[in-house]
Amino acid sequence: MSIDTARPPVHTDHGGPLHAVRGFFRSREIPVAGALIALVIITTVINPRFLSPQSVKDLMLNATIVIILAVGQALVIITENVDLSIGSILGLVAFGTGTLFNAWPGVPIPLVFLGGMLFGAVLGAINGFLVTAAKVPALVITLGTMYIFRGILTSWAGSKQYFSGDNPKAFGNLSVDVFLGIPIITIVAIVVVIAVGIFMHSVRAGRDLYAIGSDRDAARLFGIAVGPRVLAAFVASGALTGLAGVLYTSRYNSVGALTGSGLELDVVAAVVVGGVAISGGTGTVFGAAIGAVLLSTITSSLTATRVDKFWQQAFVGMLILAAIIVDRAVSVRNARKLRVSESRDV
Amino acid sequence: MELFSRKTRGGRRAATVAAVAVSVALLATGCAAGGSTDGGTDSAGGGGDNTMAFLPKQLNNPYTDVVLGGGEDGAKEAGFTSQVLGPLEASASAQIPFIEQATQEGSKVIVIAANDPDAVGPSLQTAREAGAKIVAFDSDTNPDYRDIFISQVVAKDVALIQLEIISEQIGGAGDIAILSATATATNQNEWIKFMEEELASNPDYKDIKLVAKVYGDDDADKSFQETQGLLSSYPDLKGIISPTTVGIAAAAKYLSTSDYKGKVALTGLGLPNEMREFVKDGTVKEFALWDPAQLGYVAAFAGKALVDGTITGAEGDTFDAGDLGEITVGEGGVAIVGPPTRFNADNIDDYDF
Numbered sequence: 290m291s292i293d294t295a296r297p298p299v300h301t302d303h304g305g306p307l308h309a310v311r312g313f314f315r316s317r318e319i320p321v322a323g324a325l326i327a328l329v330i331i332t333t334v335i336n337p338r339f340l341s342p343q344s345v346k347d348l349m350l351n352a353t354i355v356i357i358l359a360v361g362q363a364l365v366i367i368t369e370n371v372d373l374s375i376g377s378i379l380g381l382v383a384f385g386t387g388t389l390f391n392a393w394p395g396v397p398i399p400l401v402f403l404g405g406m407l408f409g410a411v412l413g414a415i416n417g418f419l420v421t422a423a424k425v426p427a428l429v430i431t432l433g434t435m436y437i438f439r440g441i442l443t444s445w446a447g448s449k450q451y452f453s454g455d456n457p458k459a460f461g462n463l464s465v466d467v468f469l470g471i472p473i474i475t476i477v478a479i480v481v482v483i484a485v486g487i488f489m490h491s492v493r494a495g496r497d498l499y500a501i502g503s504d505r506d507a508a509r510l511f512g513i514a515v516g517p518r519v520l521a522a523f524v525a526s527g528a529l530t531g532l533a534g535v536l537y538t539s540r541y542n543s544v545g546a547l548t549g550s551g552l553e554l555d556v557v558a559a560v561v562v563g564g565v566a567i568s569g570g571t572g573t574v575f576g577a578a579i580g581a582v583l584l585s586t587i588t589s590s591l592t593a594t595r596v597d598k599f600w601q602q603a604f605v606g607m608l609i610l611a612a613i614i615v616d617r618a619v620s621v622r623n624a625r626k627l628r629v630s631e632s633r634d635v
Numbered sequence: 636m637e638l639f640s641r642k643t644r645g646g647r648r649a650a651t652v653a654a655v656a657v658s659v660a661l662l663a664t665g666c667a668a669g670g671s672t673d674g675g676t677d678s679a680g681g682g683g684d685n686t687m688a689f690l691p692k693q694l695n696n697p698y699t700d701v702v703l704g705g706g707e708d709g710a711k712e713a714g715f716t717s718q719v720l721g722p723l724e725a726s727a728s729a730q731i732p733f734i735e736q737a738t739q740e741g742s743k744v745i746v747i748a749a750n751d752p753d754a755v756g757p758s759l760q761t762a763r764e765a766g767a768k769i770v771a772f773d774s775d776t777n778p779d780y781r782d783i784f785i786s787q788v789v790a791k792d793v794a795l796i797q798l799e800i801i802s803e804q805i806g807g808a809g810d811i812a813i814l815s816a817t818a819t820a821t822n823q824n825e826w827i828k829f830m831e832e833e834l835a836s837n838p839d840y841k842d843i844k845l846v847a848k849v850y851g852d853d854d855a856d857k858s859f860q861e862t863q864g865l866l867s868s869y870p871d872l873k874g875i876i877s878p879t880t881v882g883i884a885a886a887a888k889y890l891s892t893s894d895y896k897g898k899v900a901l902t903g904l905g906l907p908n909e910m911r912e913f914v915k916d917g918t919v920k921e922f923a924l925w926d927p928a929q930l931g932y933v934a935a936f937a938g939k940a941l942v943d944g945t946i947t948g949a950e951g952d953t954f955d956a957g958d959l960g961e962i963t964v965g966e967g968g969v970a971i972v973g974p975p976t977r978f979n980a981d982n983i984d985d986y987d988f
Contacts, residue, residue: 336867336868338867338868338870339867341867342894343866343867343893343894343895344863344867347863347893351859351860351863443695443723446695447695448694448695448696448697448699448700449697450697450909452884452908452909452911452912453888453912454911454912454915461892464892465892541855541856541859541885541888542855542884542885542887542888542909543855543884543909545697546695588857588860589860589863589864591864592849592860592861592863592864592865592868593863593864593867593868594868595847595864595868
């Protein structure tokens, strides 16, 4: 039996190069990428320094952490769940990283990354376990763990902060040094996007996540291990958030009790803008990553063109609404097309 | 995997119970952990006799901790036991239950940094009727509700010292910008207003042009991006003033990792521990702040003087402030602790806050 039958009822055009081209233009990522390119062009026309080498490097660095978070969040949202606790998880891991460097200054950096991802994965597993076992909507569970994790961090950290000066120079340099013009931590993010993207596109377990998000009951009847798959999505999201937490410590000057608070909504916004439907089952991690780049670039471009700060939030809001409207239009059209093609097959 | 969906009813219920138990346990630990700081009673006060209650704007704030450290030292020297009560979040009404708690415990002195000048009024009034003296510090209440206000520095001095430093560093000429906190912060706007007036009126600054004011909302990420924006929008920018500890640290971190390091001057108000790295690597030459510990220290002695009845908080009253000598109460019941301090490579290691 092929898993293909469990694929969500989205544009899977078969045959003919024309169809492929049409499918390409109909994909969710194209309008988002188009908006991103238009944004960069317009900003550069107004302020040519927007594409100076330093500024391009900044744009990449600004997007890096959100990209990784968006990939993790996309995995969860595709299964028709959501993880609101990622800001708190990032805070815990970031503060844990600072603590680790303070307690053991010579700790090998790869071990720090491994530890951070493991810590994040454990916290993600708590979310995943509660969501799958209690059968309560993830929105409520992760809202709860968001506060719990933050509470634990607040009592752990108190007013203690770790500054970038406390960390080894080599660790801080990860977010400064470039390879072929691309910052090292951005390369990490790109590798994450590609690896998860291939997994979601071509590996059975990845396809299962789409099936679960499209129709959980049908997926279960079909024999997909719904609970373990959803748990795995939360663990993966937690591990990626852990990775982002370690990178956050490398990039920013201080980590403390408030690190990462409020980040979860920015990330959900990036994912939704990138074409991952909040109702699950559609979208790609590539789209989510482009959404993350778009949102972080908007901030930079509005500051570079000296547009009032207020407009930035309004812009993000409009983009979210636009993404949802596009989403709705596409699904209505697909439903109609499916009806037509099915009646033809009869 | 059929097993999963066809679990026996009992099995599934057990799983649910387990999940609920885990969440309750998590909540309990979370709350218990939060509670220890939430209702924070730092030292065993409680007794009515000679207690002084400190109510900062919020707990777990590094700056506040230094202020409170000075306050506890001052209270000890003045012969009081002290306790710290306060909310985790700086909101207008959050302090009220803690004022009530201090009143019930019979604190002689309540030292408060008000989150809102009026919201705390009625409960402070009740505390006064119960015999407590009210010392406001850091952030004033409405003068009707307190006996004395201890202010760290004169607002204008804070503004002027930052202009002096930036002017020294850019050679008295060029474009500068301000990276502030939120657009609504009272103290920030007051300092910025003084800076603008001074730039307009002082002939020494006639070649300095303030080209932009941006707001990083005291958020590291936003302040970072605003700094990037300033540098890419204003090619001729010579210097940045950031009168907020979050802003200056974020701007310093950005400058230290960018091509602009050493080309654009940065100063403002910063915490020595947060800025040490950037002073040592040459990104920042000099910045300013006051010594926050002195604020708490003086507030404690003001409380003692009020309890002893040696002062009433009227203009012209003087009181002894331990190591800091004698302090005179100025207009409106406001006592000033001292001038701002400059921090640079020579003295930064003498400070730990």
